[in-house]
Amino acid sequence: MTDATLRALAAGSTVLGYLGLCFAVYWRQRLRLQATARAAAALAGDGTEPASLVLFASQTGQAEAIAWQTAGWLREAGTPVRVMSLNHVDANALRNARSALFVASTYGEGDAPDGASVFAEQMMGSAADFSSLRYAVLALGDRRYANFCGFGRALDEWLHSAGATRAFERIEVDNGDPATLAAWQARCGGSDVVAQAEPPNGTNAMPWRLATRKLLNAGSAGAPVYHLAFAPPPGHEAHWESGDIAQVTVASDPGRPRDYSISSIHADGELQLLVRQEQHPDGTLGAASGLLTSTLAVGDTVALRLRPHRNFHLADNAQRPLILIGNGTGLAGLRSHLRARAAAGQHDNWLVFGERNAPHDFLYRAEIEAWLADGVLRRLDMVFSRDQAERLYVQHRLLQASGDVLSWIGRGAAVYVCGSLQGMASGVDAALRQIAGDALMRDLTAGGRYRRDVY
Numbered sequence: 064m065t066d067a068t069l070r071a072l073a074a075g076s077t078v079l080g081y082l083g084l085c086f087a088v089y090w091r092q093r094l095r096l097q098a099t100a101r102a103a104a105a106l107a108g109d110g111t112e113p114a115s116l117v118l119f120a121s122q123t124g125q126a127e128a129i130a131w132q133t134a135g136w137l138r139e140a141g142t143p144v145r146v147m148s149l150n151h152v153d154a155n156a157l158r159n160a161r162s163a164l165f166v167a168s169t170y171g172e173g174d175a176p177d178g179a180s181v182f183a184e185q186m187m188g189s190a191a192d193f194s195s196l197r198y199a200v201l202a203l204g205d206r207r208y209a210n211f212c213g214f215g216r217a218l219d220e221w222l223h224s225a226g227a228t229r230a231f232e233r234i235e236v237d238n239g240d241p242a243t244l245a246a247w248q249a250r251c252g253g254s255d256v257v258a259q260a261e262p263p264n265g266t267n268a269m270p271w272r273l274a275t276r277k278l279l280n281a282g283s284a285g286a287p288v289y290h291l292a293f294a295p296p297p298g299h300e301a302h303w304e305s306g307d308i309a310q311v312t313v314a315s316d317p318g319r320p321r322d323y324s325i326s327s328i329h330a331d332g333e334l335q336l337l338v339r340q341e342q343h344p345d346g347t348l349g350a351a352s353g354l355l356t357s358t359l360a361v362g363d364t365v366a367l368r369l370r371p372h373r374n375f376h377l378a379d380n381a382q383r384p385l386i387l388i389g390n391g392t393g394l395a396g397l398r399s400h401l402r403a404r405a406a407a408g409q410h411d412n413w414l415v416f417g418e419r420n421a422p423h424d425f426l427y428r429a430e431i432e433a434w435l436a437d438g439v440l441r442r443l444d445m446v447f448s449r450d451q452a453e454r455l456y457v458q459h460r461l462l463q464a465s466g467d468v469l470s471w472i473g474r475g476a477a478v479y480v481c482g483s484l485q486g487m488a489s490g491v492d493a494a495l496r497q498i499a500g501d502a503l504m505r506d507l508t509a510g511g512r513y514r515r516d517v518y
């Protein structure tokens with residue numbers, strides 16, 4: 064055989080190989096789309112109008128992200144999908160839909176997350192008839208809480224008692240368990256290819272370098288609180304909005320990533336956190352907070368994943384007055400908003416912040432006092448619970464200032480709460496309800512004017 068023939072044969076086999084590869088890819092894709100279409104049809108029933116709703120009940124965005132992913136799988140199969148937060152759904156939307164997939168997390172003590180609290184209160188409190196609806200529920204939860212998947216279960220039972228038909232049994236996910244999530248994916252005809260219909264656009268985990276660590280509450284009666292600043296990975300343009308979350312995965316406990324509210328804004332050029340050092344009863348440090356506040360040395364890197372926290376963004380409230388309420392490390396989320404407001408020249412802000420003792424626990428004191436002096440804060444209420452004989456908390460200050468709270472809300476203010484769920488956020492919620500009434504608080508929640516980052 065001549066060289067030219069050999070070259071021609073070699074070229075021919077390359078082309079054939081390439082065509083074979085293309086065909087294999089095409090065939091795999093075809094089988095995958097057929098499987099997806101079968102699953103989507105099963106979900107939609109045998110109706111001719113397969114419009115599906117994918118509805119999420121989410122606090123910090125995990126259920127929301129899974130909902131968008133689920134919508135992506137259905138769209139791949141040609142099913143028209145609408146993705147909505149439960150608080151934005153009414154009975155008509157459910158009655159008119161052929162099918163609905165619910166992705167529901169649980170918060171508080173078995174409660175609905177804020178993004179579904181109005182739905183839970185208004186819709187689930189009464190009987191309904193959804194006999195033409197086919198549905199399925201993916202319930203997200205964590206078995207360490209007493210009421211595992213409490214809201215997902217209640218939602219499923221309520222839909223079932225309203226005559227809706229389960230397309231398949233409820234799937235319960237403990238702490239993001241990949242195997243149960245894969246079962247949901249298979250039920251929805253999801254392909255291995257990540258189908259993201261849209262929103263959540265957090266980053267993959269990246270190595271951020273610890274640039275600064277500073278103890279902010281020396282001498283405090285409480286556990287140490289540190290300010291941490293991280294430099295981005297070289298060449299990496301990180302983006303986040305005020306209110307977003309940085310997630311830390313600890314090698315010794317890979318099952319459960321820990322969330323931290325980001326306390327700086329993108330323009331600061333570094334990612335800052337405010338972290339309280341947890342100590343277990345046996346004296347060992349909390350897995351993630353111990354890593355961040357002790358094990359990690361300045362100059363070391365840690366893998367951080369940035370996740371959008373849509374429930375806590377400024378969003379449509381950017382032009383409104385803000386009442387920012389929090390305690391302890393909750394100052395992190397409030398500080399990122401205040402830094403964003405200062406940068407935008409938006410000075411109509413009222414900060415109500417609680418800690419233990421002024422001499423030790425006035426976190427970011429210089430910055431807060433400068434905001435007051437510069438007018439970034441129109442009003443400041445620092446509430447130190449142990450500086451007087453009787454214990455005084457932020458919720459008490461709100462009740463004392465109830466007239467002003469009402470007049471701020473009356474001129475359009477939005478309310479942001481960040482910090483402890485137990486004690487602080489539940490007390491603040493009760494105080495706001497006492498001041499403004501349940502109906503107004505429901506309107507504020509539904510309208511995105513009452514937003515919480517509480518844990």
Ligand SMILES: Cc1cc2nc3c(=O)[nH]c(=O)nc-3n(C[C@H](O)[C@H](O)[C@H](O)COP(=O)(O)OP(=O)(O)OC[C@H]3O[C@@H](n4cnc5c(N)ncnc54)[C@H](O)[C@@H]3O)c2cc1C
Nearest residue numbers: 321322323324337338339341343349350351352392395518
């Ligand atoms: C949306 C959100 C935002 C948050 N933002 C912040 C923030 O800005 N700043 C901040 O400091 N925190 C924040 N947190 C809390 C944070 O995510 C962590 O939960 C916290 O730092 C504790 O994690 P850890 O790994 O250090 O503790 P872990 O090791 O998980 O321990 C936590 C607790 O679990 C129990 N426990 C766990 N292991 C043991 C054991 N071996 N023995 C005995 N008891 C044990 C103990 O009660 C212990 O106190 C936020 C949480 C959420 C959900």
Ligand SMILES: Cc1cc2nc3c(=O)[nH]c(=O)nc-3n(C[C@H](O)[C@H](O)[C@H](O)COP(=O)(O)O)c2cc1C
Nearest residue numbers: 121122123124125126168169173204205208211212
């Ligand atoms: C403050 C807090 C309270 C929680 N309460 C419960 C609960 O009572 N029952 C449960 O199963 N899971 C509970 N969880 C776990 C969440 O449901 C779980 O982490 C879920 O994946 C969060 O999804 P989301 O980001 O969409 O809100 C709680 C989580 C937090 C941070």
